[in-house]
Amino acid sequence: MNKSPVFSTTLNFQDHYPCPICRIGTISTMPLMEAMSCDFCHEIFTINLESQEIKMPSRQPPLVWRWNGWKWNQAQLEGVELGWGYILAAIAFIIFPTSLIAIGAYYFPPRPDVPLSWIPYIWTILTFLLHLSIIIWIFIEVYQIPIQAYWRAIIQPRN
Ligand SMILES: [Zn+2]
Numbered sequence: 001m002n003k004s005p006v007f008s009t010t011l012n013f014q015d016h017y018p019c020p021i022c023r024i025g026t027i028s029t030m031p032l033m034e035a036m037s038c039d040f041c042h043e044i045f046t047i048n049l050e051s052q053e054i055k056m057p058s059r060q061p062p063l064v065w066r067w068n069g070w071k072w073n074q075a076q077l078e079g080v081e082l083g084w085g086y087i088l089a090a091i092a093f094i095i096f097p098t099s100l101i102a103i104g105a106y107y108f109p110p111r112p113d114v115p116l117s118w119i120p121y122i123w124t125i126l127t128f129l130l131h132l133s134i135i136i137w138i139f140i141e142v143y144q145i146p147i148q149a150y151w152r153a154i155i156q157p158r159n
Helices: 084-107 119-143 147-155
Strands: 026-029 035-038 044-048 053-056 063-066
Touching: 084 119
Parallel strands: none
Antiparallel strands: 026 035, 035 044, 044 053, 053 063
């Protein structure tokens, strides 16, 4: 078992690997099973030695990582390509409504002496923040970032 970072290791049932989900724990083979689990977030992965991949089956579609000898490659949704189209759509989803409201507030400003004349500006900022948080929420959902696991680790000491 060569632990030196200079030499690459293949994915096998004997070694330990960094957890691709929480990036804190290590994953190792579970006794009598062709699966690995993380000692920190307790996520379970199935192993494909032939393609050097592990799969997280607890979600649909499963997330797949490939071991390149040193680290895990970026997670892929099995059968789904997250391309530039999705990124552009996400940016448009944030920018478009915000700029519509900002243009409205700019060209039709309320008279400064009326009460609540600040509402259009607050509304613009709220639109931006809300659309941004929707995108962040979708991203967390898609990639299953284990916020609950982090939280559990913070509030209870590791045994
Ligand atoms: Zn983990």
